[in-house]
Protein backbone atom coordinates (compact mmCIF):
# COMPACT_ATOMS: atom_id res chain seq x y z
CA UNK A 1 0.00 0.00 0.00
CA UNK A 2 1.43 3.38 -0.95
CA UNK A 3 1.18 6.50 1.23
CA UNK A 4 -1.29 7.96 -1.27
CA UNK A 5 -3.54 4.87 -1.01
CA UNK A 6 -3.42 4.91 2.79
CA UNK A 7 -3.93 8.68 2.78
CA UNK A 8 -7.08 8.28 0.72
CA UNK A 9 -8.42 5.69 3.22
CA UNK A 10 -7.87 7.87 6.29
CA UNK A 11 -8.47 11.26 4.70
CA UNK A 12 -4.95 12.67 5.16
CA UNK A 13 -2.38 14.05 2.77
CA UNK A 14 0.37 11.55 1.91
CA UNK A 15 2.97 14.13 3.07
CA UNK A 16 1.41 14.23 6.55
CA UNK A 17 1.57 10.44 6.78
CA UNK A 18 5.18 10.56 5.63
CA UNK A 19 6.01 12.76 8.63
CA UNK A 20 4.47 10.17 10.94
CA UNK A 21 6.22 7.33 9.19
CA UNK A 22 9.62 8.97 9.62
CA UNK A 23 9.08 9.85 13.24
CA UNK A 24 9.03 13.60 12.61
CA UNK A 25 5.55 14.05 14.02
CA UNK A 26 3.59 12.36 16.78
CA UNK A 27 0.06 11.23 15.85
CA UNK A 28 -3.03 11.89 17.96
CA UNK A 29 -4.69 8.85 19.48
CA UNK A 30 -7.70 9.24 17.17
CA UNK A 31 -5.45 9.09 14.09
CA UNK A 32 -3.75 5.94 15.39
CA UNK A 33 -7.15 4.29 15.67
CA UNK A 34 -8.18 5.38 12.18
CA UNK A 35 -4.86 4.11 10.75
CA UNK A 36 -5.18 0.79 12.58
CA UNK A 37 -8.67 0.40 11.15
CA UNK A 38 -7.46 1.17 7.62
CA UNK A 39 -4.63 -1.35 7.98
CA UNK A 40 -6.84 -3.98 9.63
CA UNK A 41 -4.60 -4.35 12.69
CA UNK A 42 -5.27 -3.67 16.40
CA UNK A 43 -4.22 -0.13 17.43
CA UNK A 44 -1.75 -1.66 19.90
CA UNK A 45 0.16 -3.14 16.97
CA UNK A 46 1.09 0.37 15.78
CA UNK A 47 2.34 1.33 19.24
CA UNK A 48 4.57 -1.66 19.87
CA UNK A 49 8.18 -0.75 20.66
CA UNK A 50 9.37 -3.92 19.00
CA UNK A 51 9.94 -3.48 15.25
CA UNK A 52 7.78 -5.92 13.26
CA UNK A 53 10.76 -7.41 11.42
CA UNK A 54 14.55 -7.36 11.30
CA UNK A 55 14.27 -5.27 8.15
CA UNK A 56 12.15 -2.67 9.92
CA UNK A 57 14.53 -2.69 12.87
CA UNK A 58 17.46 -2.00 10.55
CA UNK A 59 15.63 0.79 8.74
CA UNK A 60 14.86 2.46 12.05
CA UNK A 61 18.44 2.00 13.27
CA UNK A 62 19.93 3.58 10.14
CA UNK A 63 17.40 6.37 10.35
CA UNK A 64 18.37 7.11 13.96
CA UNK A 65 22.09 6.75 13.23
CA UNK A 66 21.84 9.42 10.57
CA UNK A 67 20.61 11.89 13.19
CA UNK A 68 23.53 11.21 15.56
CA UNK A 69 26.24 13.94 15.49
CA UNK A 70 28.86 11.17 15.37
CA UNK A 71 27.35 10.23 12.01
CA UNK A 72 26.47 13.69 10.66
CA UNK A 73 30.06 14.80 11.36
CA UNK A 74 31.09 12.50 8.54
CA UNK A 75 29.42 14.95 6.15
CA UNK A 76 27.76 12.23 4.08
CA UNK A 77 24.60 13.00 2.10
CA UNK A 78 21.40 11.72 3.69
CA UNK A 79 20.74 8.13 2.73
CA UNK A 80 17.13 7.51 1.83
CA UNK A 81 16.30 3.90 2.54
CA UNK A 82 13.99 2.70 -0.19
CA UNK A 83 12.82 -0.85 -0.70
CA UNK A 84 15.68 -1.33 -3.17
CA UNK A 85 18.41 -0.98 -0.49
CA UNK A 86 19.30 -4.59 0.39
CA UNK A 87 19.01 -5.68 4.02
CA UNK A 88 22.62 -6.88 4.20
CA UNK A 89 23.77 -3.36 3.24
CA UNK A 90 21.72 -2.05 6.16
CA UNK A 91 23.28 -4.69 8.44
CA UNK A 92 26.72 -3.37 7.43
CA UNK A 93 25.76 0.26 8.01
CA UNK A 94 24.34 -0.47 11.44
CA UNK A 95 27.39 -2.50 12.45
CA UNK A 96 29.77 0.22 11.25
CA UNK A 97 27.78 2.93 13.00
CA UNK A 98 27.69 0.92 16.25
CA UNK A 99 31.45 0.55 16.16
CA UNK A 100 31.97 4.25 15.30
CA UNK A 101 29.80 5.20 18.25
CA UNK A 102 31.69 2.82 20.57
CA UNK A 103 35.08 4.14 19.52
CA UNK A 104 34.02 7.76 19.97
CA UNK A 105 32.56 7.33 23.40
CA UNK A 106 34.91 5.02 25.26
CA UNK A 107 37.17 6.82 27.74
CA UNK A 108 40.38 5.54 26.19
CA UNK A 109 41.98 7.14 23.21
CA UNK A 110 44.40 6.70 20.40
CA UNK A 111 47.86 8.12 21.11
CA UNK A 112 46.90 10.99 18.80
CA UNK A 113 43.78 11.91 20.82
CA UNK A 114 45.71 11.45 24.06
CA UNK A 115 48.39 13.87 22.92
CA UNK A 116 45.87 16.48 21.82
CA UNK A 117 44.04 16.23 25.13
CA UNK A 118 47.33 16.48 26.97
CA UNK A 119 48.44 19.55 25.01
CA UNK A 120 45.12 21.23 25.75
CA UNK A 121 45.43 20.47 29.45
CA UNK A 122 48.97 21.84 29.53
CA UNK A 123 47.74 25.09 27.99
CA UNK A 124 45.09 25.39 30.70
CA UNK A 125 47.66 24.74 33.45
CA UNK A 126 50.07 27.26 31.99
CA UNK A 127 47.35 29.92 31.95
CA UNK A 128 46.88 29.52 35.71
CA UNK A 129 50.58 29.39 36.54
CA UNK A 130 49.84 25.75 37.42
CA UNK A 131 47.92 26.93 40.48
CA UNK A 132 44.37 25.63 41.04
CA UNK A 133 42.71 27.56 43.81
CA UNK A 134 39.59 25.35 44.22
CA UNK A 135 41.75 22.27 44.76
CA UNK A 136 44.01 24.12 47.19
CA UNK A 137 40.87 25.06 49.11
CA UNK A 138 39.51 21.52 49.09
CA UNK A 139 42.85 20.26 50.43
CA UNK A 140 42.99 22.99 53.09
CA UNK A 141 39.48 22.07 54.30
CA UNK A 142 40.53 18.44 54.68
CA UNK A 143 43.61 19.45 56.66
CA UNK A 144 41.65 21.85 58.88
CA UNK A 145 39.06 19.18 59.59
CA UNK A 146 41.67 16.89 61.11
CA UNK A 147 43.62 19.64 62.88
CA UNK A 148 46.78 19.64 60.78
CA UNK A 149 49.30 22.20 62.00
CA UNK A 150 52.71 21.95 60.33
CA UNK A 151 55.30 19.78 58.67
CA UNK A 152 54.95 16.39 57.02
CA UNK A 153 51.68 14.48 57.27
CA UNK A 154 51.69 11.52 59.60
CA UNK A 155 50.02 8.26 58.63
CA UNK A 156 47.55 8.89 61.45
CA UNK A 157 46.52 12.28 60.05
CA UNK A 158 46.18 10.71 56.64
CA UNK A 159 43.89 7.97 57.90
CA UNK A 160 41.83 10.58 59.77
CA UNK A 161 41.25 12.40 56.49
CA UNK A 162 40.18 9.18 54.83
CA UNK A 163 38.00 8.24 57.80
CA UNK A 164 36.45 11.71 57.76
CA UNK A 165 34.86 10.68 54.44
CA UNK A 166 33.69 7.36 55.80
CA UNK A 167 36.33 5.34 53.99
CA UNK A 168 38.59 2.73 55.46
CA UNK A 169 41.78 1.37 53.97
CA UNK A 170 42.81 -2.21 53.39
CA UNK A 171 46.18 -3.35 52.16
CA UNK A 172 46.17 -6.39 49.91
CA UNK A 173 48.74 -8.30 47.90
CA UNK A 174 46.59 -9.34 44.95
CA UNK A 175 45.56 -5.97 43.53
CA UNK A 176 45.16 -6.18 39.73
CA UNK A 177 48.38 -5.17 38.02
CA UNK A 178 46.73 -2.48 35.93
CA UNK A 179 45.43 -0.41 38.85
CA UNK A 180 46.90 1.62 41.69
CA UNK A 181 43.89 1.23 43.92
CA UNK A 182 40.35 -0.11 43.87
CA UNK A 183 37.52 1.43 45.84
CA UNK A 184 34.48 -0.53 46.96
CA UNK A 185 31.86 2.20 46.99
CA UNK A 186 29.25 0.05 48.66
CA UNK A 187 31.40 -0.66 51.71
CA UNK A 188 33.51 2.50 51.36
CA UNK A 189 36.67 0.47 51.39
CA UNK A 190 39.84 1.54 49.58
CA UNK A 191 42.13 -1.32 48.57
CA UNK A 192 45.83 -0.60 48.18
CA UNK A 193 49.02 -2.52 47.83
CA UNK A 194 51.46 -1.95 50.66
CA UNK A 195 54.35 -1.00 48.41
CA UNK A 196 55.17 1.84 46.08
CA UNK A 197 53.94 1.48 42.53
CA UNK A 198 56.44 3.22 40.25
CA UNK A 199 56.67 6.84 41.32
CA UNK A 200 53.77 6.61 43.74
CA UNK A 201 53.92 5.77 47.41
CA UNK A 202 50.85 4.19 49.07
CA UNK A 203 49.95 7.48 50.73
CA UNK A 204 50.03 9.37 47.44
CA UNK A 205 47.83 6.74 45.83
CA UNK A 206 45.44 6.82 48.78
CA UNK A 207 45.07 10.60 48.50
CA UNK A 208 44.70 10.49 44.74
CA UNK A 209 41.90 7.98 45.16
CA UNK A 210 40.23 10.10 47.83
CA UNK A 211 40.73 13.17 45.61
CA UNK A 212 38.28 11.81 43.04
CA UNK A 213 35.55 11.68 45.68
CA UNK A 214 36.39 14.96 47.40
CA UNK A 215 36.43 16.78 44.06
CA UNK A 216 33.16 15.18 42.99
CA UNK A 217 34.40 13.38 39.91
CA UNK A 218 31.94 11.37 37.83
CA UNK A 219 32.69 8.51 35.46
CA UNK A 220 34.88 10.20 32.79
CA UNK A 221 32.96 11.26 29.68
CA UNK A 222 35.94 10.89 27.37
CA UNK A 223 39.70 10.73 27.43
CA UNK A 224 40.17 14.47 27.99
CA UNK A 225 37.84 14.25 30.98
CA UNK A 226 39.72 11.21 32.29
CA UNK A 227 43.01 13.07 31.96
CA UNK A 228 41.69 16.20 33.67
CA UNK A 229 40.38 14.13 36.57
CA UNK A 230 43.72 12.38 36.96
CA UNK A 231 45.60 15.68 37.02
CA UNK A 232 43.16 17.12 39.56
CA UNK A 233 43.38 14.05 41.81
CA UNK A 234 47.18 14.18 41.65
CA UNK A 235 47.07 17.88 42.44
CA UNK A 236 44.82 17.19 45.42
CA UNK A 237 47.22 14.55 46.77
CA UNK A 238 50.17 16.93 46.47
CA UNK A 239 48.18 19.79 48.02
CA UNK A 240 47.40 17.63 51.06
CA UNK A 241 50.94 16.24 51.46
CA UNK A 242 52.61 19.60 50.83
CA UNK A 243 50.00 22.01 52.22
CA UNK A 244 49.82 25.45 50.65
CA UNK A 245 49.74 27.32 53.92
CA UNK A 246 52.83 25.80 55.48
CA UNK A 247 54.76 25.13 52.27
CA UNK A 248 54.01 28.62 50.94
CA UNK A 249 55.40 30.17 54.11
CA UNK A 250 58.39 27.84 54.06
CA UNK A 251 59.21 28.74 50.45
CA UNK A 252 58.79 32.49 50.99
CA UNK A 253 61.29 32.32 53.84
CA UNK A 254 63.71 30.25 51.76
CA UNK A 255 63.44 32.79 48.97
CA UNK A 256 64.26 35.64 51.38
CA UNK A 257 67.31 33.67 52.46
CA UNK A 258 68.15 33.07 48.77
CA UNK A 259 68.12 29.39 49.54
CA UNK A 260 65.24 27.89 47.57
CA UNK A 261 65.74 24.18 46.99
CA UNK A 262 63.60 21.27 45.92
CA UNK A 263 65.58 18.90 48.17
CA UNK A 264 64.51 20.82 51.26
CA UNK A 265 60.88 20.83 50.23
CA UNK A 266 61.15 17.07 49.71
CA UNK A 267 62.70 16.53 53.14
CA UNK A 268 60.47 18.86 55.14
CA UNK A 269 57.27 17.30 53.80
CA UNK A 270 58.61 13.77 53.36
CA UNK A 271 57.52 13.37 49.74
CA UNK A 272 59.32 12.12 46.64
CA UNK A 273 61.69 14.43 44.81
CA UNK A 274 59.33 14.39 41.85
CA UNK A 275 56.36 15.46 43.92
CA UNK A 276 58.41 18.20 45.61
CA UNK A 277 59.61 19.58 42.26
CA UNK A 278 56.15 19.43 40.75
CA UNK A 279 54.56 20.99 43.81
CA UNK A 280 57.11 23.77 43.56
CA UNK A 281 55.63 24.68 40.15
CA UNK A 282 52.15 24.96 41.76
CA UNK A 283 53.36 27.46 44.32
CA UNK A 284 56.26 29.27 42.60
CA UNK A 285 54.29 31.69 40.43
CA UNK A 286 51.41 32.34 42.86
CA UNK A 287 53.47 32.63 46.05
CA UNK A 288 56.97 33.60 44.98
CA UNK A 289 56.33 35.51 41.76
CA UNK A 290 58.68 33.19 39.88
CA UNK A 291 58.16 31.54 36.53
CA UNK A 292 59.66 28.09 36.11
CA UNK A 293 59.68 24.78 34.27
CA UNK A 294 59.51 21.13 35.22
CA UNK A 295 60.63 18.17 33.13
CA UNK A 296 60.70 14.43 33.78
CA UNK A 297 62.74 12.43 31.31
CA UNK A 298 64.41 9.06 31.05
CA UNK A 299 68.05 8.34 30.39
CA UNK A 300 67.57 8.47 26.63
CA UNK A 301 66.16 11.99 26.94
CA UNK A 302 62.55 11.06 26.18
CA UNK A 303 60.18 13.40 28.02
CA UNK A 304 57.45 11.82 30.16
CA UNK A 305 56.05 14.94 31.76
CA UNK A 306 56.71 18.62 31.36
CA UNK A 307 55.37 22.02 32.35
CA UNK A 308 56.64 25.51 31.73
CA UNK A 309 55.47 29.07 32.09
CA UNK A 310 58.91 30.63 31.84
CA UNK A 311 59.29 30.63 28.06
CA UNK A 312 61.50 27.56 27.80
CA UNK A 313 60.87 26.05 24.37
CA UNK A 314 60.22 22.35 24.89
CA UNK A 315 60.50 19.97 21.93
CA UNK A 316 57.04 19.25 20.52
CA UNK A 317 55.44 17.50 17.60
CA UNK A 318 52.97 18.95 15.11
CA UNK A 319 50.02 18.38 17.49
CA UNK A 320 51.77 20.36 20.25
CA UNK A 321 52.51 17.25 22.31
CA UNK A 322 55.70 17.17 24.37
CA UNK A 323 55.47 13.71 25.92
CA UNK A 324 57.56 11.24 23.96
CA UNK A 325 59.76 13.94 22.41
CA UNK A 326 63.49 13.77 22.99
CA UNK A 327 65.05 16.74 24.76
CA UNK A 328 68.27 18.52 23.83
CA UNK A 329 71.48 16.70 24.68
CA UNK A 330 72.83 19.88 26.27
CA UNK A 331 70.03 20.19 28.81
CA UNK A 332 70.54 19.39 32.48
CA UNK A 333 68.04 16.51 32.43
CA UNK A 334 70.35 14.65 30.07
CA UNK A 335 73.72 15.75 31.41
CA UNK A 336 72.82 14.74 34.98
CA UNK A 337 73.09 11.13 33.80
CA UNK A 338 76.70 11.70 32.78
CA UNK A 339 77.72 13.58 35.93
CA UNK A 340 80.08 11.87 38.38
CA UNK A 341 77.37 11.58 41.02
CA UNK A 342 74.03 11.37 39.27
CA UNK A 343 72.10 11.00 42.52
CA UNK A 344 73.21 14.40 43.80
CA UNK A 345 71.49 17.55 42.60
CA UNK A 346 73.11 18.71 39.38
CA UNK A 347 73.05 22.44 38.60
CA UNK A 348 73.57 24.06 35.25
CA UNK A 349 73.08 27.29 33.32
CA UNK A 350 71.91 26.76 29.76
CA UNK A 351 71.92 29.35 27.01
CA UNK A 352 69.06 28.69 24.59
CA UNK A 353 67.57 30.63 21.67
CA UNK A 354 64.75 31.59 24.10
CA UNK A 355 67.17 32.99 26.70
CA UNK A 356 69.33 31.70 29.53
CA UNK A 357 67.97 29.34 32.18
CA UNK A 358 69.26 27.91 35.44
CA UNK A 359 68.24 24.34 36.30
CA UNK A 360 68.62 21.72 38.97
CA UNK A 361 68.33 18.08 37.88
CA UNK A 362 68.17 15.02 40.02
CA UNK A 363 67.91 11.29 39.38
CA UNK A 364 65.84 9.78 42.15
CA UNK A 365 67.74 6.73 43.46
CA UNK A 366 64.54 5.31 44.95
CA UNK A 367 63.13 4.56 41.51
CA UNK A 368 63.89 1.29 39.83
CA UNK A 369 64.05 3.03 36.48
CA UNK A 370 66.20 6.11 36.03
CA UNK A 371 64.22 9.31 35.61
CA UNK A 372 65.72 12.76 35.81
CA UNK A 373 63.54 15.41 37.43
CA UNK A 374 64.47 18.95 36.43
CA UNK A 375 63.28 22.21 37.87
CA UNK A 376 64.45 25.33 36.07
CA UNK A 377 63.90 29.04 36.04
CA UNK A 378 65.01 31.96 33.87
CA UNK A 379 68.49 33.28 34.59
CA UNK A 380 67.22 36.39 36.41
CA UNK A 381 65.37 34.24 38.99
CA UNK A 382 68.35 31.97 39.67
CA UNK A 383 69.58 34.30 42.40
CA UNK A 384 66.92 32.95 44.78
CA UNK A 385 68.07 29.34 44.47
CA UNK A 386 70.65 27.19 46.15
CA UNK A 387 73.08 25.99 43.50
CA UNK A 388 73.13 29.30 41.59
CA UNK A 389 76.92 29.43 42.05
CA UNK A 390 77.51 26.57 39.63
CA UNK A 391 80.10 27.22 36.94
CA UNK A 392 78.57 24.64 34.57
CA UNK A 393 77.29 26.48 31.52
CA UNK A 394 76.06 24.86 28.32
CA UNK A 395 74.75 26.22 25.04
CA UNK A 396 71.74 24.68 23.34
CA UNK A 397 70.57 25.71 19.88
CA UNK A 398 67.63 23.28 19.74
CA UNK A 399 65.15 23.15 18.03
CA UNK A 400 67.76 23.97 15.35
CA UNK A 401 68.52 20.49 14.01
CA UNK A 402 72.23 21.25 13.85
CA UNK A 403 72.37 21.42 17.65
CA UNK A 404 71.88 17.75 18.42
CA UNK A 405 68.78 16.39 16.72
CA UNK A 406 70.82 15.24 13.74
CA UNK A 407 73.99 13.17 14.17
CA UNK A 408 77.22 15.18 13.78
CA UNK A 409 78.24 15.21 10.12
CA UNK A 410 81.54 13.41 10.74
CA UNK A 411 79.70 10.50 12.33
CA UNK A 412 76.86 10.57 9.83
CA UNK A 413 79.19 10.43 6.85
CA UNK A 414 80.79 7.29 8.26
CA UNK A 415 77.67 5.44 9.34
CA UNK A 416 74.66 6.66 7.36
CA UNK A 417 73.11 3.66 5.62
CA UNK A 418 75.46 1.31 7.47
CA UNK A 419 73.52 0.93 10.70
CA UNK A 420 70.47 -1.21 11.40
CA UNK A 421 69.24 -0.63 14.96
CA UNK A 422 66.28 -2.56 16.29
CA UNK A 423 64.13 -0.19 18.31
CA UNK A 424 63.04 -0.92 21.85
CA UNK A 425 59.27 -0.51 22.20
CA UNK A 426 58.14 2.21 24.55
CA UNK A 427 55.51 1.09 26.96
CA UNK A 428 54.39 4.52 28.08
CA UNK A 429 50.95 5.21 26.71
CA UNK A 430 51.51 8.87 26.02
CA UNK A 431 54.94 8.66 24.52
CA UNK A 432 54.48 8.73 20.85
CA UNK A 433 57.85 7.86 19.50
CA UNK A 434 60.16 10.59 18.25
CA UNK A 435 60.39 10.46 14.49
CA UNK A 436 63.47 9.37 12.60
CA UNK A 437 64.45 6.71 10.11
CA UNK A 438 63.93 4.19 12.91
CA UNK A 439 61.13 5.53 15.09
CA UNK A 440 62.21 5.84 18.70
CA UNK A 441 65.88 5.28 18.02
CA UNK A 442 68.42 8.00 18.69
CA UNK A 443 70.71 7.73 15.71
CA UNK A 444 73.54 9.65 17.33
CA UNK A 445 73.64 7.09 20.13
CA UNK A 446 73.65 4.27 17.61
CA UNK A 447 76.41 5.81 15.53
CA UNK A 448 78.54 6.57 18.58
CA UNK A 449 78.08 3.03 19.76
CA UNK A 450 79.15 1.63 16.41
CA UNK A 451 82.10 3.97 16.31
CA UNK A 452 83.22 2.90 19.77
CA UNK A 453 82.97 -0.76 19.07
CA UNK A 454 84.50 -0.62 15.65
CA UNK A 455 87.76 0.18 17.37
CA UNK A 456 87.48 -2.77 19.81
Ligand SMILES: [Zn+2]
Pocket residue numbers: 327328329330396397398403404405
Ligand atom coordinates in the same frame (compact mmCIF):
# COMPACT_ATOMS: atom_id res chain seq x y z
ZN1 LIG B 1 70.17 20.34 21.24
